[in-house]
Amino acid sequence: MNTDTEILDTIVREIAKVAPRQVSVTPATSVTRDLGLDSLAVMNFVLTLEETFDVSIPMDRIAGVETIEDLVATIRSLKKDAPV
């Protein structure tokens, strides 16, 4: 589950579970503006992703995430750093 496509697919699946309406998600989709999630829902969504990918995303890294692409890159880099 470490390639960008696999990470993206998983994120899309998780979004479908929490988004209030159907959204077509692309790498350029904004996490805070386009998913129909308020700030608290975004925080909870991140907690779920952390569980799914078995990573902890530090708060300063979350602050730098704007798009789904940023989120994929952040998770990929944290997965890479993790001990095997």
Next chain:
Amino acid sequence: MSLLAKFAPLRDAYSAVRAIGRDPFGVTFDSVDSPTEGTLSGRKVILLGTNNYLGLTFDAESLDEAVQALQESGTGTTGSRIANGSYRRHAELERRIADFFGRRHAMVFTTGYQANLGIISTLAGREDHLLIDADSHASIYDACKLGTAEVIRFRHSDPADLERRLRRLEDQPGHRVVVVEGIYSMLGDCAPLKEIAAVTRAAGAYLIVDEAHSLGVLGANGRGLAEATGTEADVDFIVGTFSKSLGAIGGFCVSDIEDFDLLRVACRPYMFTASLPPSIAASVGSALTRVQRGADLRNRVMSNARHLYDGLAEAGFDLGPQATPIVSLRLPSVEVAVAFWNALLDQGIYVNLALPPATPTNQPLLRTSVSAAHTPAQLNKALAAFTLVGQMLGVVAAPQRALAV
């Protein structure tokens, strides 16, 4: 474009709240007359949202001690303890608070907010990790922003999630510092401290517990949730405030850690703020004596809390998970919450309105805080008002009309 244009969404939300009635965030009392009563626009109101858990704001001995200190030492210290030096009463208060908690060291801050800001931001440095509960108070979040450590949130009161996050950090350099609260201020729920302390200890991490709302309230001696759960030996730092159960203002941190006093010259929110006026230090010391004198006030605040919690539950309200002196009602929408808050004030009951995103579940809350000083008559009046307004606004079902025989 104005400098404040970025707050346009906030202005709109605030205007919408004020359009419904009074300004819930700008209430100015004509006078606050006792721990449980104030006067607002010429009318008496019951104060049910002031964190005055033990009702000590008008305690006769605390008033006397404060007046004496005020006359002896003046109105203020005009600077920080690093620059201006400490007053005898600062040192005495630190000794008293350390003794109360059975710890070697104590440090007093000018507010509880600054105690969290200072201790958390200073203890965890660049190489370290802070692990904070997702529902932490703003002072803990702000401390994280002020400090240089990497910050990781764990699911609210979820020791298993904390354990996973500590495990992921196993091979990382630096220390781990876990931060939780005794009683969470929005819904009044307690941290599962026994389990949190166990996973923290197993990972070799440090544990900070903020007992702001639990000092003087929980534990056989009023030392808070750590005492109540038998986990004091696993808690490395206790932070708290003098502004709630002790009826004044100020914050503190106690610990047994070696070299604790180094914090006094490393902790910026301690070093660069004027210290507590000696009159405040005197009144806090006196309030602490009152807490140590017996369990009567803690027993009374808890029985009052259960009375209000049970009454509201029976009326059908959706409440927080347990009866503590913070009893909160979850409401379906901001409009209903604001209307409810206004209608309660019309009935002479003052509570706190808490709106998302300041609430943990994105639901608006009416937050009450119960005091040992509330009389059964006051609590019953509040219960009747909640029930009446709740039925009027359709938050709880109106009673079935009795069938005519």
